[in-house]
Amino acid sequence: MAEPEARAVAIRGGTVVDQHGSRRADVVVAGGVVVAVGEGLEAPAGSAQLDASGCVVAPGLVDIHTHLREPGREEAETIETGARAGALGGYTALVAMPNTEPAIDSAAVVAQVLGIGRRACVEVAVAGAITLGREGTRLAPMAEMAALGVRLFTDDGRGVQDARLMRRALEYAGGIGVTLAEHCEDEALAAGGHMHEGAWSSRLGIPGQPAEAEELMVARDIALCRLTGARLHLLHLSTARSIELLRAARAAGVPVTAEVAPHHFTLTDAAVAGFDAVFKVNPPLRGPADVAALRSALADGTLDAIATDHAPHPAEAKDLPFDEAPPGMLGLETALPLALGELDLGIEAVLALLSWQPARIAGLRATQGGPVEAGRPANLCVIDPAQRWRVEPGALASRSRNTPYAGRELVGRVRHTVAAGETVVVDGEATR
Ligand code: DOR
Secondary structure (H helix, E strand, O other), X not given: OOOOOOOOEEEEEEEEEEOOEEEEEEEEEEOOEEEEEXXXXXXXXXXXXXEOOOOEEEEOEEEEEEOOOOOOOOOOOOHHHHHXXXXXXXXXXXXXXXXXXXXXXXXXXXXHHHHHHOOOOOEEEEEEOOEHHHOOOOEOOHHHHHOOOOOEEOOXXXXXXXXXXXXXXXXXXXXXXXXXXXXXXXXXXHXXXXXXXXXXHHHHOOOEEXXXXXXHHHHHHHHHHHHHOOOEEEOOOOOHHHHHHHHHHHHOOOOEEEEEOHHHHHXXXXXXXXXXXXXXXXXXXXXXXXXXXXXXHHHOOOOOEEOOOEOOOOHHHHOOOOOOOOOOEOOXXXXXXXXXXXXXXXXXXXXXXXXXXXXXXXXXXXXXXXXXXXXXXXXEEEEXXXXXXXXXXXXXXXXXXXXXXXXXXXXXXXXXXXXXXXXXXXXXXXXX
């Protein structure tokens, strides 16, 4: 995370929205923390002034599912470029996924990523692997990684296939007070599938993976969560029946949380019709009934968070034939406007899903997720909810270009981002 800059910042004329509601207020930041919130505040001499008229001043967004690709796949993204893309999207914290090369499965790699992350423009936290090399056979040294501050563990990109090993991992995680995050996919059932199995996969002649490949693991892991009492987080849920399973588990008091990615509530498998691998993602884009179920689960609180699953891939990889291209889509710079524009939710509910609820799941409450009040670390974003803009892949800050929203007009844009007291985005431009 960035070192707090000495210069104070005054954010003027906006509406503060956080978990305590909404009010007109200026916000003054100095020494990395919020020092005052109120109307018509005096700012220290020499403060930077950020205009927030017509805008919402909110706790910075927190992405609990970001592929930053470093170490090992720096041609797709680096911690620096991913953090910049995040800042432009309103994020002040990202949780780096461990499917790097090598995988983040040891204290040494955690320390390396955290070390690079300290120089990035937003807070970079790390998710450690559950199993060595994410191979699903032997547990990684989770306690050693937890000692460095890792609070979330996952083999994301793959699910832990062996139920007995997953049970042991949950027992161990419960003992050391960390959360396991599962990529729910039964690999045997999904094998060979490059998109959702349904009418579109038949029509296009692309082998599909059935919704049940996800749902089997959702059901299994909810059972293991009940058995062990350990905290479980379900990554990028995509099907209507996964939501039914989640809803029943939560009603029964099982300690499970879950997220959805923006592409799963805004796109369907029909998007694959042009065989463009930019629409290839795992779990795959599903059908309209799944999209509707995800949207209602966001509205009724069944889903806890929107997480980007920002998955950069270089053009050479995405230009391959559909069945050879890797799955994954960019997400950091488009998540907030998609949530604001596509969901029928108020801004406070959207911010809950993008900021303070994910901050809690990731164990980042000490620094992230608000509320916006004196004494709290100054991680803030200023959002213009009315600004219209068109997604131009070449203008994105990510090192990769694989957005499925190219050319689409979105409503709502981040105007300024303040991370650890430093202005890292001003008027829609990154400052470093
Ligand atoms: O589409 C995906 N891409 N899903 C994953 O789970 C992994 C990700 C990646 O790392 O590219």
